[in-house]
Structures are given as C-alpha cells and as structure tokens.
Amino acid sequence: MTKPKSDLLTLIALSAFSFILATALHEHGGHALACALVGGNIKELGAFYVDCDPATISGMANRFVAFAGPLISLITGIIGMYFLNRTSKTNSQLKYFLWHFGTVNLMTATGYLLFSGISGLGDFGTGESGMFFQAQPEWLYRVILTVLGLGSYLWVILVSLRKMDSFIGGEGMERVNRAQMLSLASYLTGGIVSVLIGLLNPYGIIIVLISSFASSMGGTSGLAWMMQLLDRKKTTGDEPFVMQRSWAWIGGSIAFLVIYAIMFGPTIYL
Helix, strand or coil, X not given: CCCCCCCHHHHHHHHHHHHHHHHHHHHHHHXXXXXXXXXXXXXXXXXXXXXXXXXXXXXXXXXXXXXHHHHHHHHHHHHHHHHHCCCCCCCHHHHHHHHHXXXXXXXXXXXHHHHHHHHCCCCCCCCCCCCCCCCCCHHHHHHHHHHHHHHHHHHHHHHHHXXXXXXXXXXXXXXXXXXXXXHHHHHHHHHHHHHHHHCCCCCCHHHHHHHHHHHHHHCCHHHHCHHHHCCCCCECXXXXXXXXXXXXXXXXXXXXXXXXXXXXXXXXXX
C-alpha cells in the first residue's frame, strides 16, 4: 500500500510564509522598531534591510539597533518552539509551521554570530552598523563571535532535531527520508522566495547576494542537511507525519508574500 505523502503545495506556501515572516520580524520588528525607539532617522525600509542613519543616534543606541534584530529572532524562535510543544500533531500545518518558524528564527539569531565573526559584517559585525563597531582588538572579538556562533548554531540544530523527532513518526530510514524531504523543500522554498523578492530592490544584485541570499540560504543552511543526523534505526510506533492540503494556508501565504513584496521589495524611502 502506498504511504500518504505531505501536500507539496501547502508545504511550499507554509515555508515561504514562515521565512518571510521571520525576516519581517527581524528587520522591521527588530532593527526598524529599535531605531524609532531611540529617536533615530530611518532612511530606508527594504524587504531584507533597514537603514537607520547612525549620524542621528549615539554609538550605544546604534549598537542597540544592531542587536535588536537578532534579539527579536531569538525571542520569536523561542516562542515558536514553546507553542510547538502545545500543538497537536493532528493540526499538521500549524505543527510544522511552528517547528519551521522556531528553527528559522533561532538559526538566524545564532547564525549572525557566526557570520559576523567570520566576515566582520552583519548585525554583530565591526562595521559602522554593527554591534561591535570599533571594538578592539577586533581579531579577538571576531574569534569569540565565531566560537559562540558555531556552538550556538549547533545547539539550535540539536534542539530542532529533537522537536522534529517528537512528531515525525514512522520507522527507521523511512522517517529520516521523510523529514529530510520536508526540511530540504522548506530550505529551497525560503531561498527562492527570498531571492525573488530581493530582486525587486533598487540597488541590484549586490543586495541580493549580501542580504536576501545570505540570510536565507546561508543562515538557515542547516535545514538542507541536518535531518541526516536523526536516528536511522529508531522505531517510534507512531503514524508518519503527513501534512494535509490547506487552501487557507496557501491563500494566506500568497496574500502575505504579495503585500510584503509590493511594500518593501522596491524599498520605502523616508
């Protein structure tokens, strides 16, 4: 007998919504809101970036604005995981959304530590808009950020795997493959949607490469491979997790993505 499969259209819609919602909260609920709270001048609001004029705020306030994005990602990631534990597997769409949303946000928060440590750029970077601008000795800060980033990112993967293990169901290698399919499809969806929206920006391909592509494909790269770490011999005794089609999720996701792309894709100038 053919085993039931998750609905791909619903999975794609749900994953795209989760990715872009996480981005919106990081950029606008984090950086933009923090800039406004400290009295800064928001010059631009893009789909994947916020330009808070550092000349209009103090150095400490600028660090707060940089820190606010990862902080919001951390908080929303924890909230997602909290409600995941309290959602029934019978509500397959919400169950998977909360797992994905929690994972993406936590990967974003910890991934920025690693990215900034290696490159010196980003929210925790040593550039003008980074939290550790002019920190000395720079090499020491970057080494610490890299170590913290690597360790915390691996911790997020382990937490996310345990959460997936709690509801994926099925037996042995079959459940590993099924989890891998769900996670990889979500990863590719997030990357493609982020790039497509990013292409609407007025500054060209460079913004796509350093912002939308880096945050989606780089920051959440664990989604592409981490399911291979699940126990391949485990017998759960539970029915395999299957996501049913939901036109409500599909329609809601499309509406949200279109509105977000139209509003922030070309950039709002203030």
